[in-house]
Amino acid sequence: MSKVTKRKHVMNEALWDDYELPKENQNVVKVLKSKGNNLHEVTTPSGEEYLVSMPTKFRKNIWVKRGDYILVEPILEGDKVKAEIVKIMNKDSIKYYKENNVWPKEFNEAKKEIKTDEDNIFVNTNRKNVNVYESDSDSSDPSDSDDDGGGDNDK
Structure with a gap:
């Protein structure tokens, strides 16, 4: 089997276009x-943290990043590594799990904590702020006014 063909089959297996509900020994976890x-x-969902391994067939074909949700299956022989990745969840599979009431409610709560306030917007400190407003006390300084009688216009 060629590399391209293998990668295609591995991607299809990992993402499971035909949505399947998790078996009783499989769990949804967050990376x-x-x-x-x-x-x-x-x-x-209960807050327990442990290590999971990426199966050999997924390596160099699929990447998992922080914040992704994955479906894992426990392995018995490991002390530190307690499970193996079965599936990487995408938006569609998460939606399917929620529709079938399989999605852990604890992971829904985490999404609600994200705020969209303007205070959370990134401020670029590398550029000067063009719209800097001076306070009223600075503009009413008597040394800046033209009616003091001094200056170059005296004859």
């Missing part, structure tokens, strides 16, 4: 960070 060597630290 916290990558630990290297195809290991990722995840958190469960």
